[in-house]
Amino acid sequence: NALIGYEWQDYVNKSVTVIGRNFRGSSFPRDLTDWFQSVDFEGSARSREINANNDPTNRLRSYFARAILNWDEKFLLTASVRDDASSKLGENLESEIFPSFAGAWNIDEMAFFPQGTILSSLKMRAGWGQAGNVNGLNPGENVERWNYDPGNNYDLRQLNSNNPTLEWEVITSTNIGIDFGLFEGRLTGTLDWFKAETENLIFVQPPIRPAPPTSLVVNLDGIIENSGVEISLDGLIIENDSSHEDEGYELRD
Numbered sequence: 392n393a394l395i396g397y398e399w400q401d402y403v404n405k406s407v408t409v410i411g412r413n414f415r416g417s418s419f420p421r422d423l424t425d426w427f428q429s430v431d432f433e434g435s436a437r438s439r440e441i442n443a444n445n446d447p448t449n450r451l452r453s454y455f456a457r458a459i460l461n462w463d464e465k466f467l468l469t470a471s472v473r474d475d476a477s478s479k480l481g482e483n484l485e486s487e488i489f490p491s492f493a494g495a496w497n498i499d500e501m502a503f504f505p506q507g508t509i510l511s512s513l514k515m516r517a518g519w520g521q522a523g524n525v526n527g528l529n530p531g532e533n534v535e536r537w538n539y540d541p542g543n544n545y546d547l548r549q550l551n552s553n554n555p556t557l558e559w560e561v562i563t564s565t566n567i568g569i570d571f572g573l574f575e576g577r578l579t580g581t582l583d584w585f586k587a588e589t590e591n592l593i594f595v596q597p598p599i600r601p602a603p604p605t606s607l608v609v610n611l612d613g614i615i616e617n618s619g620v621e622i623s624l625d626g627l628i629i630e631n632d633s634s635h636e637d638e639g640y641e642l643r644d
Contacts, residue, residue: 447531468494479529480528516569525559532608551608564586585618594610624641
């Protein structure tokens with residue numbers, strides 16, 4: 392079977408704050424629920440405050456497709472691809488394609504698999520894929536922004552700069568595993584080897600004095616690698632009409 396889809400996420404964060412001070416007390420001549428009538432207009436201008444906030448755009452657009460091939464329950468193949476675009480990234484490289492592939496071989500479905508032995512099931516599997524990540528980047532962090540402060544002699548200060556070539560942080564994962572069952576499935580286990588490499592790490596680079604105090608988001612050249620082996624065992628100890636008990640163990644390195 393096959394699947395084709397489209398996904399759109401749009402996060403909106405807006406707020407308005409209204410504050411009134413220096414109320415007239417018992418001499419209110421009008422409706423107290425009206426903020427403009429409840430504030431002493433003859434008093435200080437600081438008795439009325441209106442603040443508004445509108446976070447920068449945060450949108451994620453994805454096209455994706457997946458195809459699954461099942462050949463007589465013996466061979467299973469899966470392929471998928473995603474085209475992701477995020478407004479958090481630079482204007483030149485905000486869209487990128489991430490493929491993935493996986494396959495499995497049910498050896499116990501083959502004619503040569505021995506029957507009537509302690510080995511009741513056996514499957515080999517492998518997979519490779521890429522995924523993009525921008526979760527560590529805040530909306531607007533890669534947009535040129537300025538701060539205007541009327542309370543500080545109308546100071547105009549740059550907060551951060553724009554990097555138009557910022558790329559996705561890419562995680563490439565590879566795994567190979569074996570699933571097995573013993574004694575008609577009463578004892579099952581898995582053996583997995585995995586490796587994950589993260590490249591184009593997103594990093595907020597602080598300014599170097601005496602440069603202006605603005606931050607710049609960049610991609611680091613290094614690669615973070617995480618690999619290991621995982622073994623798990625599950626055993627069905629008791630199973631009858633009145634009770635059921637099993638135990639599981641897991642080892643990672």
